[in-house]
Structures are given as structure tokens and as C-alpha cells.
Amino acid sequence: MITAHSPRRGLFLGLAVTVGCLTGLALLAGSMYLLFYGSEGSCEENEAVERMAQVSAAAPAAPAGTTPVAERTSVECMDDSGDPWVAADSAYIHDVDAQSLVAHYWDTARKEGWKAVGTRAQAPDGFRSGLGMCFHKEVAGAPALLRVGADGPKEFTVTVESALDGSTISC
Structure with missing residues (x-):
């Protein structure tokens, strides 16, 4: 049995992986900021x-x-x-x-x-x-x-x- 794949499947898969990686990096950066600078505010606020x-x-x-x-x-x-x-x-x-x-x-x-x-x-x-x-x-x-x-x-x-x-x- 031969299965045909849509040519867009690779594009959507690549886009999903990219969005997932960017979301993970944003969460990591936010966590690092809270860890090192806290959430209590700063003198500039x-x-x-x-x-x-x-x-x-x-x-x-x-x-x-x-x-x-x-x-x-x-x-x-x-x-x-x-x-x-x-x-x-x-x-x-x-x-x-x-x-x-x-x-x-x-x-x-x-x-x-x-x-x-x-x-x-x-x-x-x-x-x-x-x-x-x-x-x-x-x-x-x-x-x-x-x-x-x-x-x-x-x-x-x-x-x-x-x-x-x-x-x-x-x-």
C-alpha cells in the first residue's frame, strides 16, 4: 500500500516545531528573569x-x-x-x-x-x-x-x- 503525503505536511510540521521552540525559549527567559530579579518590582517602576x-x-x-x-x-x-x-x-x-x-x-x-x-x-x-x-x-x-x-x-x-x-x- 502506497501512502501519499501532502507537500504542505513538512511545512506545517516545521512551523509547529519552530513555534514550540520559541515558546519554550520565552518561558525559559521569563523564568530566569523571575529567578534573578524577582517579581517584586524595581526602582524604575x-x-x-x-x-x-x-x-x-x-x-x-x-x-x-x-x-x-x-x-x-x-x-x-x-x-x-x-x-x-x-x-x-x-x-x-x-x-x-x-x-x-x-x-x-x-x-x-x-x-x-x-x-x-x-x-x-x-x-x-x-x-x-x-x-x-x-x-x-x-x-x-x-x-x-x-x-x-x-x-x-x-x-x-x-x-x-x-x-x-x-x-x-x-x-
Whole structure:
């Protein structure tokens, strides 16, 4: 028995194999992107700009007797680790004693819904350490972290941080 094949059969078979290979490559490329860059977004997206504004506005007000240091105040999005996060830093010089600064931020942060990590008795040591006093709360529905710490005898920094993917940043 002789079977006749259509001359188009080879063309359709070749086209099906090509489409299948291209689909497989597209799926592989998409998977590799998610593996290496994640799906949490990047600093170039509009969500990052919005989150920077939310995080920047979440910092408690500085006490009387402090002066902002403009060149050391910034809001930025960083994605060098593959897990983008936003940080709003405000630096100040002050003419008040460290104990007053600690009391101000402890009380103000708590009134604004920030939950302290540690106790009030530990706060002065945290303020003087390189890590600062640490608080956390949700800002616009996503976890954020507040750090307040000394940068020298008459300087301190207030930082609010938040991950773009909504994950928690620890102290």
C-alpha cells in the first residue's frame, strides 16, 4: 500500500516545531528573569516613586533644638541586592542632650503607631549604637522600619526603610 503525503505536511510540521521552540525559549527567559530579579518590582517602576513618598512622610517630626543637614537628607530606592527597598534618611545637628532626643523619639514614635524593638531602658544604648533605636509599623499597608541613631556627639540620623515587595525588614 502506497501512502501519499501532502507537500504542505513538512511545512506545517516545521512551523509547529519552530513555534514550540520559541515558546519554550520565552518561558525559559521569563523564568530566569523571575529567578534573578524577582517579581517584586524595581526602582524604575511608578510603585517605587509612590512608596518613596509614603516612606518619607512616615518619619516622626524632629524635636526643637535640632537643625536638618540638607546635604545628608535623601530618599532613594536601592535594588543592588535583587530585593529593592526604599530608604528615607534625614540627618540633624542638635544642641540638646542625647537623653532628651531618645525620650522625644521614643514617645513621638509610639504615639504615631511605631512599635519599639526592645525596651525604653535599652533605647539610649540603641541610640548610641551603630544601628540606632528601632521601631516598626505598617505604612500605607506595607511593613516599614524606623531607626533613630547618633552620628556623633552633636549629630543624629532618622531613617525609614521599606521593601518594595512588602516583606519585613528586621532591625
